[in-house]
Amino acid sequence: MADGVESGMDMSAEDIEATAEAASGSSPLSDAERGERLAALMGVIELMRPAVQSDGGDLALVSADVETGVVEVQLQGACSSCAVSSSTLQGGVDRILRGRLDWVTEVIGGVDDSIDPFASESMGRGGYVPSH
Numbered sequence: 179m180a181d182g183v184e185s186g187m188d189m190s191a192e193d194i195e196a197t198a199e200a201a202s203g204s205s206p207l208s209d210a211e212r213g214e215r216l217a218a219l220m221g222v223i224e225l226m227r228p229a230v231q232s233d234g235g236d237l238a239l240v241s242a243d244v245e246t247g248v249v250e251v252q253l254q255g256a257c258s259s260c261a262v263s264s265s266t267l268q269g270g271v272d273r274i275l276r277g278r279l280d281w282v283t284e285v286i287g288g289v290d291d292s293i294d295p296f297a298s299e300s301m302g303r304g305g306y307v308p309s310h
Contacts, residue, residue, distance in 0.1 A: 207245055215244040215281060222278050223251070226271060230257065237271065240288070247283030249275060254290040263289050 207215070223239055230237045234256030241250045251271055257263045267287035275282045 212244050215279070216242060218279055219244070219249065219275070219282075222275060226274060229270075230266070231255075233257075233260070235260065238290075244281065247281045248286065249282055249284070250286040250288070252288050252290050258289050258291050 219242055220239065223237060227237050230253065236254040236257070238252045238254055239249070240252050242248070251267070253260075253263050253266065257266070260266075264287075267285075271287060272285040275285050
């Protein structure tokens with residue numbers, strides 16, 4: 179118990195961080211690596227958006243934790259009244275993100291339900307214009 183690791187005494191902040199990294203099996207990403215992952219994620223989302231937009235909806239990135247691989251997206255526009263939105267999220271968005279980005283571990287998806295269902299339905303095919 180005199181080595182400090184077992185006793186927890188006399189460890190510097192660097193030693194504690196190194197021990198935590200070793201226990202977790204990974205080291206934190208550099209800023210450059212975080213930037214690369216986020217840029218790659220945005221690129222894949224931009225590839226998927228036209229397909230969703232062609233049906234009157236849109237796909238937005240809500241949040242992304244590039245360290246843990248958890249990504250949250252939201253379907254918008256006509257997607258809020260579409261019966262296959264959950265299939266689009268699971269079978270399309272989730273599958274594509276995990277397939278193209280090996281660091282993505284979980285995709286959380288939702289549908290923007292703030293829009294009136296009748297307005298969403300009237301957007302129909304190709305009627306949604308993203309607000310960006």
